[in-house]
Amino acid sequence: MTPVKNTVPSPHRGFIRISGLKKTFQPRDKRFDVLKGVDLEIDRGDVFGVVGFSGAGKSTLIRCINRLEEPDEGDISIGETEITRLSKRELDQYRQKIGIIFQQFNLLDARTVAGNVSFPLEVAGEKKEKTAKRVMEILDLVDLSDKADFYPGQLSGGQKQRVGIARALANNPDILLSDEATSALDPQTTLSVLDLLKSINEKLKLTIILITHELNVIRYICKNMAVLEDGRIVEKGPVRRVFEDPKSETAKLFLKIDAGFANFGWSDGEGI
Amino acid sequence: MNKTTFIETLQSAFSGKTWAIVTPAIYETLYMVFFTTILTAFFGMLLGIFLVVTDRDGIYPSPRFNALLGSVVNGFRSLPSMIVIILTLPLSRMIIGISYGPKACIIALAVTCVPMFGRLVESSILEVSKGKIEAARSVGAKNRDIVLKVLLPEALPSLIRSFTIAVIAIVSTTALAGTLGAGGLGDVAVRFGYSRFKTDVLLAAVLVMIVLVQAVQFAGNGLSKFVLKKRHLI
Numbered sequence: 001m002t003p004v005k006n007t008v009p010s011p012h013r014g015f016i017r018i019s020g021l022k023k024t025f026q027p028r029d030k031r032f033d034v035l036k037g038v039d040l041e042i043d044r045g046d047v048f049g050v051v052g053f054s055g056a057g058k059s060t061l062i063r064c065i066n067r068l069e070e071p072d073e074g075d076i077s078i079g080e081t082e083i084t085r086l087s088k089r090e091l092d093q094y095r096q097k098i099g100i101i102f103q104q105f106n107l108l109d110a111r112t113v114a115g116n117v118s119f120p121l122e123v124a125g126e127k128k129e130k131t132a133k134r135v136m137e138i139l140d141l142v143d144l145s146d147k148a149d150f151y152p153g154q155l156s157g158g159q160k161q162r163v164g165i166a167r168a169l170a171n172n173p174d175i176l177l178s179d180e181a182t183s184a185l186d187p188q189t190t191l192s193v194l195d196l197l198k199s200i201n202e203k204l205k206l207t208i209i210l211i212t213h214e215l216n217v218i219r220y221i222c223k224n225m226a227v228l229e230d231g232r233i234v235e236k237g238p239v240r241r242v243f244e245d246p247k248s249e250t251a252k253l254f255l256k257i258d259a260g261f262a263n264f265g266w267s268d269g270e271g272i
Numbered sequence: 273m274n275k276t277t278f279i280e281t282l283q284s285a286f287s288g289k290t291w292a293i294v295t296p297a298i299y300e301t302l303y304m305v306f307f308t309t310i311l312t313a314f315f316g317m318l319l320g321i322f323l324v325v326t327d328r329d330g331i332y333p334s335p336r337f338n339a340l341l342g343s344v345v346n347g348f349r350s351l352p353s354m355i356v357i358i359l360t361l362p363l364s365r366m367i368i369g370i371s372y373g374p375k376a377c378i379i380a381l382a383v384t385c386v387p388m389f390g391r392l393v394e395s396s397i398l399e400v401s402k403g404k405i406e407a408a409r410s411v412g413a414k415n416r417d418i419v420l421k422v423l424l425p426e427a428l429p430s431l432i433r434s435f436t437i438a439v440i441a442i443v444s445t446t447a448l449a450g451t452l453g454a455g456g457l458g459d460v461a462v463r464f465g466y467s468r469f470k471t472d473v474l475l476a477a478v479l480v481m482i483v484l485v486q487a488v489q490f491a492g493n494g495l496s497k498f499v500l501k502k503r504h505l506i
Contacts, residue, residue, distance in 0.1 A: 066410055068406055068409060068410060091412075092412040092413075092414060093412060094412075095409070095410055095411060095412040096411060096412045098410070099410075099411075100407075100410045102403060102406075102407065104401075104403050106401070106403035106404050106406065106407035107404075107407075108404060108407075108421075108422060108425070108426060109426060109503050109505060110425035110426050110428065110503060111425070119408070119411065119413075119421065120411035120412070120413075122417075122421070123408075123411060123412055123413040123414065123417045123421070124411075124412060151502075151503045151504045152503075153503050153504030153505045154504045164407075167407070167411070168410075168411075170411070171411065171412075
């Protein structure tokens with residue numbers, strides 16, 4: 001009943017600290033307690049994964065970090081900044097330090113690749129020449145320099161997500177949030193996007209928090225992870241530890257399903 | 273009616289005598305449509321943006337203001353154009369001093385067309401996915417940035433189609449206003465075609481209106497497609 005707390009105590013003071021985070025949605029006369037008190041500490045430079053089944057509250061959790069969703073209760077702080085205390089104006093400023101990428105990419109169709117990447121710089125009031133230089137730099141990083149003048153409508157899913165990553169990195173953020181960023185991509189593209197995230201984490205010392213329902217994604221790039229179930233963290237720790245010795249029911253179930261598909265055998269399809 | 277055959281009427285509809293009546297009316301109509309369109313485009317756009325932005329789920333929620341604005345729009349929209357024109361003619365007198373003729377009618381026409389176009393703009397902008405707005409928010413975009421750099425550009429192809437519909441509605445409302453002393457093709461069609469049984473003039477006026485509407489629709493479709501093609505969305 002009581003959620004498992006700090007299964008593995010973190011030796012460092014967390015860079016991102018979330019405590020007692022609660023969020024309730026109340027559409028009309030209904031009430032959904034999506035987050036029921038989440039505590040997390042994430043170190044600088046970590047690649048932190050949050051897994052959970054649909055409806056566990058993953059998306060809400062990650063979107064509370066840059067306050068795309070306003071938490072009802074609890075605190076979130078990054079370094080010395082208490083995110084939950086920022087005024088609207090301060091938040092607009094601070095959001096430039098937190099990039100986010102989405103499952104549906106959410107690129108602007110009206111703008112070219114370069115235009116999409118320059119958008120965050122434009123709204124930050126950056127000078128034109130500086131913006132242009134930065135855009136090329138970032139496009140180079142995500143390996144899309146040759147597509148600068150293309151429109152999103154001309155790109156594949158993987159390329160679109162690279163543009164999404166470029167846009168998220170334009171303002172040199174400290175943190176990159178990934179909201180199911182690879183869930184709409186095929187396995188090969190997923191791999192290349194994950195490789196890109198991995199290299200960004202190493203090159204830029206960027207802290208990455210990603211949510212996913214795919215264990216393979218966690219296994220491939222995360223250092224630490226948490227398991228979210230029904231609005232609570234039921235397990236957290238180094239990825240390898242959780243995979244090798246899962247303590248919570250949800251983690252066990254996840255691993256069972258993950259292993260299961262291989263063990264379930266073949267469908268009887270020969271007759272077709 | 274007259275004993276002329278249809279062919280004769282048709283021939284007469286293209287005669288110089290008929291066009292001497294119709295041509296000035298074309299200019300009057302174009303004049304009214306043009307200026308009404310400018311007013312409608314500007315105020316309808318503003319109205320539409322306000323409706324979206326202040327909505328409960330909008331980027332600057334203000335449910336009370338939104339409800340009030342919505343009610344006013346609905347109020348105007350629930351009345352037949354003819355009634356709105358009659359109601360707003362005194363407004364023209366207040367603003368430009370006269371309440372008859374093309375100039376006066378432009379204001380009355382704009383009042384009937386702005387709420388309609390405002391709703392069309394609203395629905396066009398609502399087609400822009402919430403995700404794009406969130407993505408903009410997540411990089412620190414302010415409301416003004418979201419309206420000018422996300423909502424309007426992203427909705428552009430749909431806005432062009434809405435605008436096309438609005439212009440066509442303006443053409444037909446202008447014809448209606450013509451019968452209330454505004455002049456133009458509607459006036460000619462009614463005065464000559466209906467009151468004096470001059471079917472040839474009626475026919476000519478109707479033909480011009482059809483050509484006008486077709487041209488507007490053609491231009492609107494073309495422009496919308498051009499933008500979509502440029503963005504590689506079709």
